[in-house]
Amino acid sequence: MAPVLLLWLAVCLSGTWAVDRGNFKTCDQSAFCKRQRALKPGQSPYRALLETLELTNTRLTLQLINDNNKVRLLLELYRLQGNMTRVKINELKPLKPRYEVPDVLIQEPPTEPMSLLSQDENGVVLSLGAESQRVIVSARPFRLDIMEGREVLMSVNSRGLLAFEHLRMRKDTLFHCSPVLYQAVNEEEEKVEDGMWEETFKSHSDSKPNGPSAVSLDFSLPGVEHVYGIPEHADTLKLKTTDGGDPYRLYNLDVFQYELYNPMALYGAVPVMLAHNAQRTTGIFWLNAAETWVDISSNTAGKTVFGKMLDYVQGSSETPQTDVRWISESGIIDVFVMLGPKPQDVFSQYASLTGTQAFPPLSALAYHQCRWNYNDQEDVQAVDAGFDQHDIPYDFIWLDIEHTDGKRYFTWDPHNYPTPLIYIFLTFFSFIHQQMVAIVDPHIKVDSNYKIHNEIRSRGYYIKNKDGGDYEGWCWPGNAGYPDFTNPEMRAWWASMFAYDQYEGSMENLYTWNDMNEPSVFNGPEVTMHKDAVHGAWEHRDLHNLYGFYVQMATAEGLVQRSGGVERPFVLTRAFFAGSQRYGAVWTGDNAAEWDHLKISIPMCLSLGLVGVSFCGADVGGFFKTPSSELLVRWYQTGAYQPFFRAHAHLDTPRREPWLFGPENTALIREAVRQRYALLPYWYQLFYHAYRTGHPVMRPLWVEYPQDTATFAMDDQFLIGEDLLVHPVTEEGARGITAYLPGKGEVWFDVHTFQKHNGAQNLYVPVTMSSIPVYQRGGSIIPRKIRVRRSSTCMEHDPYTLYVALSPQRTAEGELYIDDGHTFNFNKKEFIHRRLSFANNVLSSINLAPDAQFSTQSWIERILILGASKPSKVTLKTAGECLKCFFMFLYGKIIMLMFPNLDWSRHKRLYKRQTQARRQENWLSHCGTWRRERLRT
């Protein structure tokens, strides 16, 4: 007895400090993954029936047949605008419809014409538009090769791993109804394996009424050694090969204390992979919301399965190649092949399919203070006062689940957060320009005294269990129901619950946080919902990875609606899918106060950025456990340069507001946060850009230096936009870091010392606790607001300082974007967007949106030109008038131009006196009406 007890204890203990792997499936424990992965390459039973080929202007259809069971599939092939190809494969005549993911694509992707180039009994060759791109469709076995010129960009089913489990009747039940039919079916049927009609994991059984329905397809990427994306995994930026281990898994799960550097599934899933080499970047978007596994292998042997037809284009046997295989449990095959060729092209291509990053309110890019939980109203006020007292800026304070009345979302704890006080408090907060976030999770307490529950139940909006009753599971409130967010009516109703008159205690400055939306079901299989739960016509199995996406969609819609469509929403989500970028921010879930978790925050957010989700952050300080003050400071310094900047902590950890670690650490944290606030104009402009183009805000270096192979696997440093390079200190007790400054012939300026460094070098930088190694690219212009105040809103009218970092060619370019910071009025052309460029010793400003109008009280008070030589004079040219400018020449390399805010300083001095005859016009007092002003040096 004693040894057993000990063993049990050991398991228990390890379970409390690290992920309990036994709670989550391996590929072997997931019947379809095991089944599919057992298939061997090179034995594809699929043949294209070329006689069924139909080609319209925009679409090619072709039947495929599985020679083993004679089941026919229908292949659809589209050439999409913007250099993409879409491949769709479904059963020709499925027993019942198979799930096709709705709502993720922002529109039916516009197509381009294709034409038939040649055809024989072995296959057909199609032209993909003008760029000498062709698709070769081989018939036996079926495969696709996408080529540009003589180069194969990507091959599909080249390893013959296409597998499409057709829907079928269950044999035992079939036999009862129709022995004859049974006989017929039985003959053509493959052998029945375990786990096809039901499956058990731990104590949970999955009834699988539809039987096997998995789909799988392989892709070969010749010349590719680096693939990225398919978040969310706590792994390196460069994806690893999965031979000999489990595939990367995409299945939204609430993983308690997740482990690092492995392919286990986490909270969100974006089935998008990028492939990159020095010549080209491509992408694969596997649009399937069921449980998905992705195998990656890198080999040269894969080439042997290439068809004869292609032999002549193959290079030497040393050509590297990456093979990728996607396996999903149900649905159809719907793949978008994004052909680049540049990284930015892939971003734009993917954005044209699923939309771009939501443009957040400016304040959401500032600092967020969170904790599970601030005990009560007084506690929140004390924390607010702490920031004020220690002069640390912040914009948002967050309330976790304890603020509710017994975990009933949309309500407030009557004792700790009485609603009358909440109104007073939020009003006070609006006076001091602060905002608040309250959590609203999708699990709804089953309680007949709870309005939200009663409404959802009476309207039939809950997800059903396999027997038709409301699905119930355990979560924070105890027994809970899960609203069916896939139902548009449900989403509309949910959105209406955020109206000010519905959501008691809510005001304009209260925003929302959706946690636990994988969904998390404490007593469900793998801590989530049973796959045989029912959403209308579909099983949960079909759309699991979409649930969190819909929760955030409905919530964001609610926040838009409550303001009559005027105000931008801000919603943070933990679970996500392709397209989630349209609805707000994500964070990397329940991390831990460990140095490795700080390090992993970089590749985790970089991976998300690559697949469109720019607004990403990790809990600063680490959620579980207690950070040392050194780790906490380093985490603030890192977080200040990542898109979503929020400190958060577990209920059981000691308090860690920034001022609790002695004056020195308080000062270090203050400085990190202030650097963030000074850079907010740049962050805001990048998010505007991300909103317009889908380009990531936080980028791996290879995105901007696609030919520099040294950068391809780099994930301890990153770029913000294209102009700032950040190498956070993530080592305990670090004395120095080695930053790689890319770009041959380029220069980089240390943003703190303005020291110039050459590109294309590994630069050793000694560091102290105050160091945050950040470099500005020579050739860029970055706007800052260096009058850092208590919150971003307080800084709204403050002047800008432009940092002009000259390239070796003495040129620089940058932008300035200004709007009201919180409404959708930018859609009504109410903004300022200017290009700033420095060339031939002239800094000029060009209006990028001449038809836009916006008036701001901000001005430019200072321009620093880094890497310049001393000018004899500087003149300001505005409206045809030439005026001499004040300038200083500093450290033999910096020109500082000064523009006191003459407009009002002359008038507003305390006592009346005539200022000397400085008659300049206030040339920048109204940025919105800038004409083509010039500074001439």
Add this chain to the structure above:
Amino acid sequence: MFCAYLLLLLGVGVSAVEVQRPRGVPLSKRQFYEENKPFTCLDGSRTIPFDRVNDDYCDCQDGSDEPGTAACPNGSFHCTNAGFRSAFIPSSRVNDGICDCCDTTDEYNSGATCQNTCRELGRKERESLQKMAEIAKEGFLLKQQLIHEAKRGLEEKQAKLEELQTSKKGMEEKVEALRTVKEAAEQPEKEAKERHLKAWEEQKALIRMEKDKAKMAEVFLELDEDADGFITVAELLSHSELDPDSDGSLTETEVQGLLGGADKVDTVAFETVWGNIKEKYISKTQADTPAPVETPQEEVREPVPDNDSEQYPEDDIPEEEEEEEEEEEDDDDPDEEDDKIPPTMRTQEKKEDDEGTMPPYDQETQNLIDAAQKARDEFDEAERALREVDDQIKSLEKEISFDYGPSAEFAYLYSQCYELSTSEYIYRLCPFNRVSQKPKYGGSETSLGTWGTWAGPEANVYSVMKYEHGTGCWQGPNRSTTVKLTCGKETIVTSTSEPSRCEYLMEFTTPAVCQEPPSLDPTLHEHEEL
């Protein structure tokens, strides 16, 4: 804009007493901002034309050229706050839309509508200061008293301690002396007792032998059925219990063997036979009556242990029972002993009954015993007294060892407890001992820490107490409590909170921290610049 300008001018006109100086400059620094003279940054780093002071552009690294604007990141703005305390605020709070200075001067261009609240604040502050001063005054008086009492108490305790230590010395000597006496008296006692016991043992052996002889004679008569003075083989044959090989039958040969090979034995020869058979022999007349069973042991078990558990069935025992004060446990002990005594005594009595009573000691021995007992009692008494004194000394030393503050003003808190009842819990602070929390509606008490140390800031160490190593938290640290002391007339716990998981904060008022109030000069609180 122009109107605002006019208003500002009006404002200047109204406060005619205002000394002209740039916005945001305190009176004390006015001389550095002389109109029409070039301005030198206060750190001496630069000199600039005066019109660049407060031109909303930061020229000086120390921020001194922009005392009235938000231009310098490290500058500060001075609010006069007439009617209240003047203050410096960071420059970043000038014109940020939030009213910071009660005289509204920080928001002159932000559009924020601020109201001058200085007079109101000043009045409130004066009132509260006054109140606090009164409390401090009374508290301080109380504190003097406490110090006085503590001093006296301490002196008393010191004196007591010395006295105890002296008497301890005497008692130790006495104990040693009595030990010698005791040991001296015990030696002859021991010898006399041994003598007595030996005589008694000899006598007992004699008695046993005679009893045996009588029994033998009795058996002889019983066996000698034909009363011929011989016991024959036939007469013995009916006693099957005497079967030497225990095979169930007693044969004639075996009987003959028992009789030493003879066919019959007389009384003299029977002596040898008796020696062989007496262990097994069962008298025919007694065989039917059962042999007496060992009853005494069963009787012993009955009363003692069950008694307790029946009175307090396990379920009903409140858990606190275990944690209750030690004195209460002491109370329980004697009862248990009482219960235990009678049965032991009874057993002894029984044994004596069986074996017959030892004759009383002879007078001489008894005298020796009495003398030794007396010596023992005296020794025990002396030793107990010494232990008591020792305990007292230890407890006094412990009490004196605590740091009761610079004037021992906190000494009165020793061995006291203060409670605060909240909606859920009763919190209990026993200074220099422990802090605990007990749910109001059932449930066990939780230790929130035992006395650790004074933990105030260096300048004011005696303003905070720290209690540590309380009950452990799940996945967390051991509970601990920080007690903040503030001046008050009464000694009470005013609030408790748990700002961080398992780290408690308690507010505690006591006169012991009251500082001597400065003499109240009402004009001091009016603004200096008015």
